[in-house]
Amino acid sequence: MSGSKKRVVLPGEVVGTSEEFLPGEGTFEEDGKIISSKLGIVKYNDKDMSVSTEPLNPIVTVQKGDIVIGVVTGVRETMVIVDIKKVEGKDRGITGETLGTIHVSKASQGYTKDLRKEFRIGDVVRAKVMQAKPSIQLTTAYPEYGVVKALCTRCRGPMLRKGTMMYCPKCERTETRKISSLYGKMKGF
Numbered sequence: 001m002s003g004s005k006k007r008v009v010l011p012g013e014v015v016g017t018s019e020e021f022l023p024g025e026g027t028f029e030e031d032g033k034i035i036s037s038k039l040g041i042v043k044y045n046d047k048d049m050s051v052s053t054e055p056l057n058p059i060v061t062v063q064k065g066d067i068v069i070g071v072v073t074g075v076r077e078t079m080v081i082v083d084i085k086k087v088e089g090k091d092r093g094i095t096g097e098t099l100g101t102i103h104v105s106k107a108s109q110g111y112t113k114d115l116r117k118e119f120r121i122g123d124v125v126r127a128k129v130m131q132a133k134p135s136i137q138l139t140t141a142y143p144e145y146g147v148v149k150a151l152c153t154r155c156r157g158p159m160l161r162k163g164t165m166m167y168c169p170k171c172e173r174t175e176t177r178k179i180s181s182l183y184g185k186m187k188g189f
């Protein structure tokens with residue numbers, strides 16, 4: 001048996017014998033046989049002589065405590081709607097609910113009067129998940145959370161950070177945001 005070829009197995013399928021291998025993740029041993037306990041790809045590990053079954057498509061869902069990156073799709077005085085694009089540390093796309101909200105009370109460490117001055121549609125934000133079910137609730141109330149990329153509301157070009165303000169070099173105008181300390185430093189955004 002070779003570890004280089006991808007072989008998909010069903011639960012209950014024999015993936016080796018206990019003379020050859022040790023049962024690893026996603027397998028169990030029965031009557032001298034090693035059997036897969038789930039649908040997945042068989043992996044033979046030559047180092048510890050184990051065999052395991054790895055899931056075909058590891059599902060990424062938004063969980064409480066996750067740090068997420070998303071795009072602002074709606075802004076009201078007391079609530080921001082964010083379409084979550086990525087969970088930090090996970091390469092795969094998100095399965096399931098991706099829309100989260102930031103309530104005005106969770107936008108910054110201080111008092112926020114009107115979210116329309118802190119977030120704009122199209123901005124990229126980094127936020128922490130406070131609650132994942134039944135709805136995704138986010139917070140940006142820490143310095144490292146908030147807007148990591150802002151688009152000028154007039155020309156839609158990227159804005160530069162100028163102290164505590166956002167500046168569009170093209171339009172020569174400033175705007176306000178709840179700026180993350182990671183503004184302009186996020187890879188891919």
Ligand SMILES: [Zn+2]
Pocket residue numbers: 152153154155156157168169170171172
């Ligand atoms: Zn502009």
